[in-house]
Amino acid sequence: MSKVVLAILEQRENKLKKVSFEVVSFSTNIATKLNTEVVGVVIGNDIQNLNDISKYGISKVLHYKNESLTNYSASAYTDLVCEAVKETDAEYLIFGDTALGKDLAPRIGARIDAGCIMDCVSVDFTGNPPLFTRPVYAGKALVDVKFNSDKKVVTIRPNVFKAQIPEVPQELKIETRDVSNPNLKTKVVEYKKSEGKLDVAEADIIVSGGRGLKAPENFNLVENLADVLGAAVGASRAAVDAGWRPHREQVGQTGKTVSPSLYIACGISGAIQHLAGMSSSKYIVAINKDKDAPIFTVADYGIAGDVFEILPALTEEIKKAKA
Amino acid sequence: MKVAVCVSHVPDTATKVKIGQDEKHIDPAGVVFIINPYDEFAVEEALKTKEKFGGEVVAISVGNDNSKETLRKALAMGVDKGILLKTDKSLDSVGIAKALAEELKNQQFDIVFMGKQSVDYDDSIVGQLTSEFLGYSCISNAVYLNIEGQKVIAEREIEGGKEVVESELPVVITTQKGLNEPRYASLKGIMASKKKEILEKPIVETTNHTEVVKMRKPAAKQPGRIIGTDVSAVPELVKLLHEEAKVI
Secondary structure, X not given: OOOOEEEEOOEEOOEEOHHHHHHHHHHHHHHHHHOOOEEEEEEOOOOOOHHHHHHHOXXXXXXEEOHHHOOOOHHHHHHHHHHHHHHHOOOEEEEEOOHHHHHHHHHHHHHHOOEEEEEEOEEEOOOOOOEEEEEEHHHOEEEEEEEOOOOEEEEEOOOOOOOOOOOOOOOOXXXXXXXXXXXXXXXXXXXXXXXXXXOOOOOOEEEEEXXXXXXXXXXXXXXXXXXXHOOEEEEOHHHHHOOOOOHHXXXXXXXXXXXXXXXXXXXXXXXXXXXXXXXXXXXXXXXXXXXXXXXXXXXXXXXXXXXXXXXXHHHHXXXXXXX | OEEEEEOOEEEOOOOOXXXXXXXXXXXXXXOOEEEOHHHHHHHHHHHHHHHHHOOEEEEEEEEOOOHHHHHHHHHHHOOOEEEEEEOOXXXXXXHXXXXXXXXXXXXXXXXXXXXOOOXXXXXXXXXXXXXXXXXXXXXXXXXXXXXXXXXXXXXXXXXXXXXXXEEEOOEEEEEOOOOOOOOOOOHHHHHHHOXXXXXXXXXXXXXXXXXXXXXXXXXXXXXXXXXXXXXXXXXXXXXXXXXXXXXX
């Protein structure tokens, strides 16, 4: 058998992340087209939900194991994935486009002389060569990209490719490799969780606030709505630059580009940089006093009214609907 | 300390993107170009590093003559000299990283800064690639940095928090908003920058590993509807989200 597809699975705090299942599904689709198979690679110690991966149509996972590999180590992870590439003669390597994927994928690419296509949002295998589509200019344009290299590194945007469970289940074989002396030249020594619950980059629903909220304390209206929806709180650049919200919540060019299923923009007028970062959301709701604000040009549903009245009413209404 | 900072010349983030005739690049007509916003944090950190440890800061850019404008901006902020690795070709990130590494390796820098991502192609990988080509360590997406002897401690932004990372010199650091407040170029700095040297060199030719076949605009969103102007529209909104969009 030739040229497998390597699915690089990501764990944090010993748990596989959701994007890992999406990576497996994406890899399985490519492998079917190429008439080859998928081998998973996971690096870490005791990964609690590793068996969950078996549902997604993968038959083999290489588990590189050592206590000191629980936290990310760029140097060690790079060495180990390269080892797996060598062993399997992989042609494609698929990662999630996460903080870890973005950091790790190019390092491997450089070592194995691969091209890198980052943040892929769709793929077309009907022609030859296959084309990978990714946003550029924070989503103001898309490019269809092909590889000229033998080895190919792809990262996929989280939440875009759905993790699919195939009808015929596969038997999963996990091969554990005990790693004796990992190269820990660059290593994470501590993970500092931020207080907020969900990160905008990973959330399925985002409630974002902008300058229309007038003061940082008024963000509690946004937080309350986010709470009833199980959503992440986002912010416009104006709100971040004013010091009302931390940068990690910023949505848009120079912030995060997001594609949740629902994006609720509250008191955000919709600067071009913001629109670029969130227009690919599946559904967009805008609440803004100014009916001519650009945010309404991308919104599916809008209320051209006062956020201070509408947000509490909306929070209550959703609470009722969920009760 | 020998410090390099890599800067890239990019369209202003306020640019309305128009696709060029070749359908592979944007139409540059009327577009204002600026220093990549994330590179400003890199320049600032490079200057702070020099202020702390002494030495020299060299700014390097890969691009055509227009990139000199961005190099001048770095020089005006206080960088000592500039190098333009000249090319009219559009390179992919691997090509850019190889060109940078070829130049950087000759000069034995202790630390190389660059923005975590360039706001045109948004790849976010040139720093990591460059570090591998150089055999340097690398910490990407840094929002805090401290150097003690050979030891480098940084915090990088990740989903839901920060990672504290330990590494060692020589290192490539890619910079994220929050690391520092970039200084403004003073009038004196701007005047002085005009006398500073920008060395021009041809890049080492590489082939691109990836190639843009076509650039296009994303499908335009259907204009939505404004369902009301006050709280009376709220029940209707919730109904639509539940029954039509099926997202809640």
